[in-house]
Amino acid sequence: MNIQLINIKKAAPAMACALLLVFAAGKSQAVVEEQTNLTELSIENLMELRVQTVSGASKFEQKVGEAPSSVSIITADDIRKYGYRTLADILKGQRSFNVTYDRDYARVGMRGFNLPGDYNSRILILLDGHRANDNILNQAFVGTDFVLDVDLISKIEIIRGPSSSIYGTSAFFAVINIITKNAKELKRVEASGEAESYGTYKGRLSLGNNFKNGPELLFSGSYRDSKGQQSLYYKEFDTPSSNNGIAQNCDYDRNYNLFSKVSYDHFTLEGTLSSRTKGVPTAYYGSIFNDSRNQNVDERGYLDLKYENKLGENAQIMARFYYDHYKLDSSVPHDYPPVTINKFIARGEWWGGELQAATTFYKNKLIGGIEYEANIKQNQNVHDIDPYFGYLDDKRTSSRWALYAQDEIAVTSNLILNAGIRYDRYSDVGGSVNPRFALIYNPLETMTLKALYGTAFRVPNVFERYFSDGNLTTKTNHDLKPEHIRTYELVLEQKLVENLRLSASGFHNEIKDQIAMETDPADGLLVYRNRGAFTANGIELELENTWKNDLKARISYSYQEVTNDNTHEWVPNSPKHQLKFNLTIPVLQDRIFAGLEEQYTSTRKTLAGNRAGDFFITNLTLFSQKLVPGLELSGNVYNLFDKKYGDPGFKEFVQDVIEQDGRTFRIKLTYRF
Amino acid sequence: MINRVAIVMFFLLAGIMTVKTPAAADERMPREYEVKAAFVYNFTKFVEWPAASFANERAPFNICILGSNPFGKGFDPIRSKTVNNRAVVIRDIDDTGDAGGCQLVFVSSSEQPHMAAVLASLDKRSVLTVADMKNFAQSGGMINFVLAENKVRFNINTRASNRAGLKISSHLLKLAKTVIE
Numbered sequence: 012m013n014i015q016l017i018n019i020k021k022a023a024p025a026m027a028c029a030l031l032l033v034f035a036a037g038k039s040q041a042v043v044e045e046q047t048n049l050t051e052l053s054i055e056n057l058m059e060l061r062v063q064t065v066s067g068a069s070k071f072e073q074k075v076g077e078a079p080s081s082v083s084i085i086t087a088d089d090i091r092k093y094g095y096r097t098l099a100d101i102l103k104g105q106r107s108f109n110v111t112y113d114r115d116y117a118r119v120g121m122r123g124f125n126l127p128g129d130y131n132s133r134i135l136i137l138l139d140g141h142r143a144n145d146n147i148l149n150q151a152f153v154g155t156d157f158v159l160d161v162d163l164i165s166k167i168e169i170i171r172g173p174s175s176s177i178y179g180t181s182a183f184f185a186v187i188n189i190i191t192k193n194a195k196e197l198k199r200v201e202a203s204g205e206a207e208s209y210g211t212y213k214g215r216l217s218l219g220n221n222f223k224n225g226p227e228l229l230f231s232g233s234y235r236d237s238k239g240q241q242s243l244y245y246k247e248f249d250t251p252s253s254n255n256g257i258a259q260n261c262d263y264d265r266n267y268n269l270f271s272k273v274s275y276d277h278f279t280l281e282g283t284l285s286s287r288t289k290g291v292p293t294a295y296y297g298s299i300f301n302d303s304r305n306q307n308v309d310e311r312g313y314l315d316l317k318y319e320n321k322l323g324e325n326a327q328i329m330a331r332f333y334y335d336h337y338k339l340d341s342s343v344p345h346d347y348p349p350v351t352i353n354k355f356i357a358r359g360e361w362w363g364g365e366l367q368a369a370t371t372f373y374k375n376k377l378i379g380g381i382e383y384e385a386n387i388k389q390n391q392n393v394h395d396i397d398p399y400f401g402y403l404d405d406k407r408t409s410s411r412w413a414l415y416a417q418d419e420i421a422v423t424s425n426l427i428l429n430a431g432i433r434y435d436r437y438s439d440v441g442g443s444v445n446p447r448f449a450l451i452y453n454p455l456e457t458m459t460l461k462a463l464y465g466t467a468f469r470v471p472n473v474f475e476r477y478f479s480d481g482n483l484t485t486k487t488n489h490d491l492k493p494e495h496i497r498t499y500e501l502v503l504e505q506k507l508v509e510n511l512r513l514s515a516s517g518f519h520n521e522i523k524d525q526i527a528m529e530t531d532p533a534d535g536l537l538v539y540r541n542r543g544a545f546t547a548n549g550i551e552l553e554l555e556n557t558w559k560n561d562l563k564a565r566i567s568y569s570y571q572e573v574t575n576d577n578t579h580e581w582v583p584n585s586p587k588h589q590l591k592f593n594l595t596i597p598v599l600q601d602r603i604f605a606g607l608e609e610q611y612t613s614t615r616k617t618l619a620g621n622r623a624g625d626f627f628i629t630n631l632t633l634f635s636q637k638l639v640p641g642l643e644l645s646g647n648v649y650n651l652f653d654k655k656y657g658d659p660g661f662k663e664f665v666q667d668v669i670e671q672d673g674r675t676f677r678i679k680l681t682y683r684f
Numbered sequence: 685m686i687n688r689v690a691i692v693m694f695f696l697l698a699g700i701m702t703v704k705t706p707a708a709a710d711e712r713m714p715r716e717y718e719v720k721a722a723f724v725y726n727f728t729k730f731v732e733w734p735a736a737s738f739a740n741e742r743a744p745f746n747i748c749i750l751g752s753n754p755f756g757k758g759f760d761p762i763r764s765k766t767v768n769n770r771a772v773v774i775r776d777i778d779d780t781g782d783a784g785g786c787q788l789v790f791v792s793s794s795e796q797p798h799m800a801a802v803l804a805s806l807d808k809r810s811v812l813t814v815a816d817m818k819n820f821a822q823s824g825g826m827i828n829f830v831l832a833e834n835k836v837r838f839n840i841n842t843r844a845s846n847r848a849g850l851k852i853s854s855h856l857l858k859l860a861k862t863v864i865e
Contacts, residue, residue: 049722050761054730054859057722058835086834195831 069177069378069417069429076459077419079429079449080174081502081516081551085167087192092595092606094632094647094677095161096207098136098153098187104608105169106551106567106591110153111584111658113669114243114262115291115307117154121171121184122518123547123571123585126527127618128661133183133469135174139191139272139281141315144181145337146359146386149472151187155266156287156309160215160233162203162681163270165192172518173467173498176431176447179382179413183467183496191272191281194219194227200684208675209262210238226275237264240672243292245300247665253300261292261303277320284312291343295663299344304352308340326370334362351395357474360388379416386410389473393480402481407473411437417447427451435468439476443468443493457506464500468493475526475539486536494541497521510557520547528662544576561604563595581616584659586625588613598633606632617659619667626656643681650674719836720829721758724790724814727827728767730856733787734849737810738770745770746785748777750802751792780805791815791825799823810849821864826850830861837861 049057075082083105095101099117102108109120111127119131136143136151143158144151152158167189174182197219205213217231239262249256268285288308294300315333322328337359342352363384370377389407394400417431429449436442447465454460471491479487502516525543530536549571557563573585590611598605608630615623629651636643650673657668724747738745745767749755759774766772767787775786780802783789789811795802796817803824806813813820816829821841826848828839841864845852857863 048761049718050725050765052722052726054723054726054856057719057726058837058859060719060835088834 069376069419069431073419076453076504077427077451078170079419079431079447079451079461079463081171081461081500081514083169083171085164085169087165087196089593089595090161090164091643091645092604092632092634093593093608094606094630094634094645094649094679096677097155097161098157101161101167102153102169102187103610104591104593106553107171107549107569107571107589109584109586109589109612112154112671113295113658113660113664114293115289115295116152116156119153120584122520122549122569123573123587124184124520124522124545124582125584126582127584127659128528128663130472132181132472134185134187135178135180135182136187136189137178138189138283139279139315140188140317140331141281141313141333143189143311145311146335146361146389147337147339147357147391147472148474149181149470151181152287152309152311155235155237155264156285156289156311158268158283158285158311158313159189159191159270160231160268162215162233163192163197163217163231164189165196166190171516172463172500173445173447173465173496175435175443175445175467176433176465177415177417179411179415179433179435179445180443180468180470180493183469191270192219192229193272193274194221194229197229197231201681202684203679203681205677205679207237207677209240209672211264211677212236226273228274229270229272231270232267233269234267235265239263239290240292243670245293245666248294248300253294256300258292258294258301259303261290261301261305263288263290263303263306277318279317279319281315281317282313284310286310293660293664293666293669295665296343297345298353299346299350302344304342304344306342308338310336310338310340312336322368322370325372326368328369329365329367331365331367332362333364334360336360345395349398351397353395354393356390356392358388358390359386361386374421376419377416378418380414382411382413382415384411391473391478393478402483403479405473405477407439407477409437409439411435425453437470440470440491440493443470443495459502459504461500461502461504463502464498466495466497468495469526471526471539482536484537486531486534486538488538488540491526491539492524492541494522494524494526494543497523512555514553514555515551517550518548520545522547542577545573545582546576547571547573561595561597561601563593565591565593567591583616583618584623586612586615602635602637604632604634606630606634615659617667618662621667623657623659623668626654627652628654628656641683643679645677645679647677647679648674649677716831716836717755718758720816721755721762723829723836723838724759724788725762725765725767725772727812727814727856728788730853731812731845732851732853733812734810737787737849739785743770743785744773745787746773746775747788747790748775748783748786749790749792750777750780750783751794754792783809783811786811788812788814791817791820793817799825808848812845812848812850821862826852832861839864 085101099110102119103110107122109125111118111125118125119134130148130150132149138159170186174186178186197217201217203215213235215233219229221227241260243258243262245256266287271282273280288306290303291305298305313333313335318330320328339357341355344352361384365382367380386409391403391405393403413433413435415433419427419429422428432446434444445466445468450462452460470493476489476491477487479485498518498520500516500518505513507513522545524541526539526541527543528537528539531538551569553567555565569589570587572587573582575582592609594607596605610628613625617623630649631651632645632647634645653674657670660666660669753776762772763774777783789806791802791813813825814827815825820828821839824844826841826845830837838860839862840857840860842852843865
């Protein structure tokens with residue numbers, strides 16, 4: 012199927028209708044969710060019930076339909092049945108997400124916005140409520156560098172739209188709220204091993220336990236080692252002096268992560284530590300091609316102590332105290348001459364606390380909180396090793412505090428008003444006020460309409476503010492301000508027949524003061540400025556159905572147009588059309604499942620003004636459980652049809668398009684003792 | 685550097701503690717227990733109690749929760765229900781000595797250490813015993829909840845229910861994950 016041959020704009024409604032019919036035709040059984048009165052259900056219905064709640068959108072548990080956002084939920088079951096290896100794999104399957112990879116970092120785009128070279132600092136990732144974003148680039152990792160093994164995820168809530176009104180900076184396009192498994196879900200001891208294409212092996216050992224009236228304990232460690240593509244060809248480097256464009260053994264990827272959780276009474280202490288070493292085969296920043304010393308080592312860890320308790324019948328409090336650590340050690344070999352390794356070392360260290368209270372009273376659910384964070388280390392150092400030359404040795408500290416409140420008011424029995432506001436104050440960049448209003452209306456039992464308005468911000472990170480190579484090419488800008496987004500969204504959630512659900516949304520985003528690098532005409536130096544302005548408009552459609560026996564399907568289509576307000580041009584790396592299709596088929600009872608994923612991304616513009624061609628990717632997983640007690644076995648093929656495609660490179664790359672992996676295989680075995 | 689050492693130490697300690705401990709009880713999840721409360725109510729439709737287990741025609745149907753109550757407000761919607769035209773009363777009890785008049789006793793996992801004693805004292809009293817703890821049905825409890833793939837399932841011990849003079853319908857037995865006879 013070549014989608015370029017047909018006009019997708021015209022085809023989309025027809026496809027949606029056809030799919031609607033297909034979905035509606037399937038005979039489904041009443042699996043009742045979001046039913047208000049569980050006691051009205053038959054025992055058979057209760058047995059089919061899988062309870063899903065959202066806590067991230069408003070910081071308290073609520074039904075998906077009542078959340079002040081468009082929300083998707085991914086469960087541990089989806090992670091197993093679709094063979095997801097990383098958070099990036101998971102997000103690729105979600106509507107309106109566009110994840111790109113430069114063979115170094117995976118970068119998440121949302122609703123058409125993923126400018127080449129931008130960091131993952133416009134999404135906020137929360138791990139059991141703890142911010143996973145760091146304090147140097149304010150970014151959250153989603154690839155093999157993510158702090159948690161995805162096998163330890165119990166549930167992910169993807170909350171689209173701005174949530175700065177409750178979470179502050181970086182809750183710009185979306186919040187990814189990750190809830191980890193508890194000791195009970197892991198059952199005592201679980202061991203997992205996998206082998207994948209390109210010499211990739213991974214092992215995991217997890218232990219879970221809970222005492223009677225005592226602490227609940229979970230401990231898990233994973234190690235993964237990948238040789239990566241042994242030889243990668245880049246035509247841009249096809250000269251005899253640079254190994255005819257072949258980068259050998261430069262794509263390696265090694266990581267470990269440790270995760271631990273101790274819960275006792277009202278306290279939960281969580282700790283993570285992870286480190287990833289990734290070879291950089293692309294020879295960015297004019298570095299030496301085919302040099303395996305070109306690498307990035309990212310290390311991230313934290314300790315988080317949380318206290319949760321009830322205050323009487325209708326109120327809860329939560330307090331949190333944490334300590335975080337991040338370190339990036341980047342090596343880039345240059346031939347100036349002489350040949351030397353240029354190092355960029357960033358160290359971040361911070362601690363903080365949070366106090367939150369929630370209460371319900373007469374048609375109101377009120378939540379409020381206060382946060383404080385101290386960045387005790389935000390250091391950046393750039394130097395050449397031998398001969399030694401120091402370009403930058405910048406040491407910073409800063410702090411921030413915030414106050415927020417949100418009220419959910421049941422105006423009438425079928426109308427909810429959700430209003431929230433948050434004030435953030437930064438010691439170095441000033442303050443920001445961000446509101447969010449949501450009207451949630453249920454005209455019919457099967458229909459929910461949401462009207463959403465909100466703003467969000469992202470503070471300039473220390474890299475954007477203070478990085479310079481001693482004014483050789485780049486200078487600092489201490490006057491950078493936060494960037495802002497204002498969004499308007501309409502959401503329709505409709506139960507069509509039985510378990511068939513439709514959700515549709517239309518959005519309008521306005522981004523102002525976006526921080527972008529430009530050349531200062533006065534001195535020819537690169538500098539970050541609050542100069543960017545963008546407008547995005549789009550629609551999303553999604554159909555989801557669950558049949559008997561865990562047969563499940565979901566399809567989404569999104570159309571988005573992002574325009575640079577300064578140039579009135581379509582922005583780079585912004586697909587206009589995206590199609591995602593996920594299907595789980597029970598092949599043999601509840602023992603063998605097939606998981607199929609189809610993802611279509613339309614043509615994107617590259618930085619050079621060329622086009623990165625559109626592509627269809629197919630991933631297929633065969634998953635088995637219970638064939639042997641305690642054993643799960645799965646086989647996966649990613650990019651089944653070996654589609655050749657690439658993602659736009661960024662400014663520091665010679666390559667305009669970075670080619671992605673072709674067909675790869677994985678087998679995975681998990682055993683529960 | 686010290687901070688990283690601290691993190692590693694934390695992991696090591698947590699790891700060692702984990703290895704040495706025996707597996708045990710359930711943890712509390714409000715939503716899970718709302719569903720379980722609905723199950724408990726549903727069970728009453730599939731079980732026949734001897735007439736002698738009620739004081740009189742108009743005596744209420746007593747659902748008793750023994751030990752620390754994990755249901756939160758889960759039973760609230762059931763208070764307004766009826767079982768065989770009898771009003772439903774939900775009672776928290778601390779001891780099996782208070783179980784007089786109870787037709788159904790949910791044994792909270794807080795009672796796990798003395799599960800055997802609890803079951804022994806409820807034996808032959810026409811009381812349906814329900815719980816969600818390990819080996820409850822094997823140890824002589826009648827219905828035990830288990831979780832499978834985030835769904836609530838249950839095991840039934842008919843030997844125990846027969847001894848108590850309770851009749852569990854074949855329909856409920858069919859839905860059970862395992863039946864101990």
